[in-house]
Amino acid sequence: MNALIVVPTSTWYLLLSAVLFTIGTVGVLVRRNPLVMFMCIELMLNAVNLTFVTLGRRLNDINGQAIVFFVLVVAAAEVVVGLGIIVAIMRRRSGITVDDLAELKG
Amino acid sequence: MELFVFVCATVMIIVGALGVVLRKHPVHAALSLVLTLFGIAVMFVAQHAEFLAAVQVIVYAGAIVVLFLFVIMLLGVDQVENLKTEPLAGQRWVAGVVGVCLLGLLGAAIYTGADSVIARGEGIASNVAGDNPDANIQQLASSIFSDYVMAFEVTSILLVVAVVGTVLLARRRTAGKQQTAGAAK
Numbered sequence: 001m002n003a004l005i006v007v008p009t010s011t012w013y014l015l016l017s018a019v020l021f022t023i024g025t026v027g028v029l030v031r032r033n034p035l036v037m038f039m040c041i042e043l044m045l046n047a048v049n050l051t052f053v054t055l056g057r058r059l060n061d062i063n064g065q066a067i068v069f070f071v072l073v074v075a076a077a078e079v080v081v082g083l084g085i086i087v088a089i090m091r092r093r094s095g096i097t098v099d100d101l102a103e104l105k106g
Numbered sequence: 107m108e109l110f111v112f113v114c115a116t117v118m119i120i121v122g123a124l125g126v127v128l129r130k131h132p133v134h135a136a137l138s139l140v141l142t143l144f145g146i147a148v149m150f151v152a153q154h155a156e157f158l159a160a161v162q163v164i165v166y167a168g169a170i171v172v173l174f175l176f177v178i179m180l181l182g183v184d185q186v187e188n189l190k191t192e193p194l195a196g197q198r199w200v201a202g203v204v205g206v207c208l209l210g211l212l213g214a215a216i217y218t219g220a221d222s223v224i225a226r227g228e229g230i231a232s233n234v235a236g237d238n239p240d241a242n243i244q245q246l247a248s249s250i251f252s253d254y255v256m257a258f259e260v261t262s263i264l265l266v267v268a269v270v271g272t273v274l275l276a277r278r279r280t281a282g283k284q285q286t287a288g289a290a291k
Contacts, residue, residue, distance in 0.1 A: 005109065006109050007108055007109065008108055008109055008112040011216060011217075011220055012112065013112075013149065013153070014216045015213060015216060016116055016119065016149075018209060018212035018213060018216060019120065019209065020119060020120075020123055020142075021208075021212065022205050022208050022209040022212070023120075023123040023124065023126075023127060023205075024123070025204070025205060025208055026127065026201050026202065026204070026205040027123075027126060027127035029197070029200075029201035029204060029205075030127065030197070030198055030201050031127065033132060035132050035135075035174060035177060035178060035181075036126065036127075036132055036135050038174070039126050039135055039136065039139050039174065040126060040127065042139060042166070042170065043123050043126060043139070043142060046142065046143065046146045046166075049146065049158075049162075050146055050149055050150075053149070053150055053153050053155050053158065054153060055223070056155075056230070057153050057154065057155075057230060058223055058225065059223065059224075059225050059226060060225040060226070060228070060229050060230060061225075061226070061228075061230070062228075062230055062231075062245050062246060062249045063249060063253070065155050065157075065158055065230075065242075065246055065249075066246060066249045066250050066253070066254055068155075068158055069158065069161070069246070069250060070254070070257060070261060072158075072161060072162070072165050072166075073261050073264070073265065074261075074264065075166075075170070076165055076169065076170060076265075076268075077264050077265055077267075077268035079170050079173060079174075080173070080268050080269070080272050081268050081271055081272055081275075083173060083174070083177045083272075084271065084272035084275035084276050085275060086177065086181075087177060087180060087181070087275070087276055088275045088276060090181050
């Protein structure tokens with residue numbers, strides 16, 4: 001390896017996951033379709049997973065990868081319950097955006 | 107070589123994430139999500155987390171996105187969101203400001219905290235070293251089944267609760283909704 005070849009450091013990975021998290025946040029704020037909002041939440045979860053793995057490698061610690069394993073399981077359960085709720089709501093009404101769900105507004 | 111992999115995976119991740127946010131058709135957004143998830147899996151492989159890369163592809167791309175597509179098809183694929191009109195006045199502008207602020211904060215935190223991270227773990231076994239091809243899986247398994255065995259058991263309870271709750275939520279009237287619970291398992 002000569003000096004011209006740049007090896008990506010863990011800071012690069014962390015910055016990438018920060019960008020990914022920001023895109024997911026903006027997506028949740030902007031989009032009105034509940035399914036797409038869920039996908040944006042998945043983007044944020046994946047950004048956090050990438051952060052865990054990167055810091056696990058940086059700290060020389062396997063526990064970062066173990067936590068990602070649990071995050072995957074919780075994300076799967078969250079998607080299942082969330083989509084079940086969306087299907088149950090959409091069956092009662094035809095509107096597709098979350099703006100139509102204003103019944104709980106006081 | 108690692109730089110090349112990093113650049114390619116970064117392009118995959120960013121293009122996919124922007125596709126999720128900007129595509130107005132939900133099916134296109136779901137397929138863009140698959141692109142992002144594969145990019146993340148490539149990043150996991152590049153950081154010697156091979157088992158997590160496999161789980162990422164199987165669980166996320168194989169199960170969760172399929173679940174999303176199931177629900178999209180169930181609710182009707184022709185419902186395209188109108189992205190031209192803004193439902194709340196000034197909402198996108200505020201969202202952009204929030205995004206820029208969040209990115210600035212995260213970047214500042216990464217740069218200021220970069221030097222305070224000190225390697226203190228007992229090391230990550232790597233498959234690249236050559237002598238043990240299953241080193242990553244063995245080390246991860248010994249961590250999960252010894253240090254985190256309690257959390258692992260609680261996870262099984264969480265999955266049972268999620269499956270039962272979804273069946274209860276989707277059970278009424280039509281039988282087709284059972285697919286969502288069945289695909290979850």
